[in-house]
Amino acid sequence: MRKTAVERLVFRTLVIGYQVFRALRYQFLYSAFGYVSKCKHQPSCGTYALRKIEQEGLIVGGAKGILRVLSCW
Amino acid sequence: MSIFSEFLLNVLLFLNSITGSLGLAIIAFTIVIRSLLLPATIPSIKATRRMKEMQPELNKLKKKFGNDKQALQLAQLELYKKYNVNPLSGCLPQLVQLGVLILLYRVLVGFLGNPEFNGSHIETSFLWLDLGKPDPLYILPVAAGLSQLVLSLMIAPGAEKRDIVPNKSKKKVVREANEKEENIAEMAQSMQQQMLYIMPVFTGIIASNFPSGLALYWVATTIFSIAQQYFISGPGGLVSYAKRLTGRFASNQ
Numbered sequence: 001m002r003k004t005a006v007e008r009l010v011f012r013t014l015v016i017g018y019q020v021f022r023a024l025r026y027q028f029l030y031s032a033f034g035y036v037s038k039c040k041h042q043p044s045c046g047t048y049a050l051r052k053i054e055q056e057g058l059i060v061g062g063a064k065g066i067l068r069v070l071s072c073w
Numbered sequence: 074m075s076i077f078s079e080f081l082l083n084v085l086l087f088l089n090s091i092t093g094s095l096g097l098a099i100i101a102f103t104i105v106i107r108s109l110l111l112p113a114t115i116p117s118i119k120a121t122r123r124m125k126e127m128q129p130e131l132n133k134l135k136k137k138f139g140n141d142k143q144a145l146q147l148a149q150l151e152l153y154k155k156y157n158v159n160p161l162s163g164c165l166p167q168l169v170q171l172g173v174l175i176l177l178y179r180v181l182v183g184f185l186g187n188p189e190f191n192g193s194h195i196e197t198s199f200l201w202l203d204l205g206k207p208d209p210l211y212i213l214p215v216a217a218g219l220s221q222l223v224l225s226l227m228i229a230p231g232a233e234k235r236d237i238v239p240n241k242s243k244k245k246v247v248r249e250a251n252e253k254e255e256n257i258a259e260m261a262q263s264m265q266q267q268m269l270y271i272m273p274v275f276t277g278i279i280a281s282n283f284p285s286g287l288a289l290y291w292v293a294t295t296i297f298s299i300a301q302q303y304f305i306s307g308p309g310g311l312v313s314y315a316k317r318l319t320g321r322f323a324s325n326q
Contacts, residue, residue, distance in 0.1 A: 016260065023268040024275075027225055029170050031276075031291070034107065034298040035114040037166040038121075045164045069164050 011054045018046050045069045081180045086190050095188070096199025099181075099286055103293035106177075107301075118305045127152060178287070185284040197286070204286035211281055213288040218277030220295040225269045227302050229310035 022044065029036045039045055049065025056064070084105065089098035134148050185205045188195040197204040201212070208214060280288040302309065 016264070020264060020268065023264070024272060025167070025171075027221070027268070027272045029167060029174075030228060031221055031224055031295045031298055032174055033110060033114065033170055034301045035117045036170070037117070037164075039164055 007054075011050065015047060015050055018050060022046065077176055078180050081177065082184060085180070085184065089195065094199060095195060095197055095204055095286070096202065096289060099204070099289050100293050103290055103297065107294060107297045111301075114301065115305060118302065122306050177290075181287050181290060182284060185286040199289075202285045202289070204289065205284050207281055207283060208285040208288060213285050213292060214277040214281035216292045217280040217288055217295065218273035220292055220299060221276045222270070222273040223311065224295055224299050224302065225272060226311045226314045227299065227306075227309040229269060229314075 026036055045065065045068050048068055049061065051061075052064045053061030055061065085098060085102050088101045088105070089095050092098050092101060130152060131149065134152065137148075185197070188197050188205060201210060202208055276291070280291060
């Protein structure tokens, strides 16, 4: 799939925005519970999902992302 | 879902009847909940600290096993066992935590919006506050932000792992793409640094718009986290930050 410049920009913004969200969530949950479980994959499940969606389309990418999250229990 | 809400509400009302003050009840409520969670959180914090200690050995393993993921994972597991660390890491516990938080929020805010029990109104004044309304003096929101900042500084070192794909590919195209990702990750990393200081501001703003009972809960639980973190892992990044601050004041004179 050829990606347009707009698509690439959108995904880059999504990834960065997701990192911001991750940081916020980490601080927030740490305040509330004193501990946050950390992702044992690298990159994080969410970033992986976004990358896969960008590379292989919404359905296949989304499915792979969900599978990875489920394997992370 | 509503069974849990009922249960939490009953705990709160029970504490209210014991202490006679809704403010004290909320603080006690926080302590009870966090104490119940201690058996789960303390081992995890200790494990995090031990994982930091074994980081050099982990890196050695990574160099040794490089591309052989299976062998690497096996060796990692053995290392974890040796240090008695259970890598209880994963994304899903966070979802559970979020769910619990949403539940607590609904219980507290719902109750504070209409504080009655069996038809009789419950007293919501506590010190200078009306717990059902936002703090008019903004003391609690500031306390919420400050305590959040302290906690963030304590856990800051190595709080977030670099979220990148290892750049070991032999193909130049893939390597360049990975480099771009690394740049993005670096940008994200510096953003996370700034997030350390921005988050407390957000917390303060949000706390000033909600019933002060909720803000009271938030301050109580953050202080509990600070105490917990301090007793298990020490002051953490707070020390270096304080040094930098005093250093700056000294050089300005």
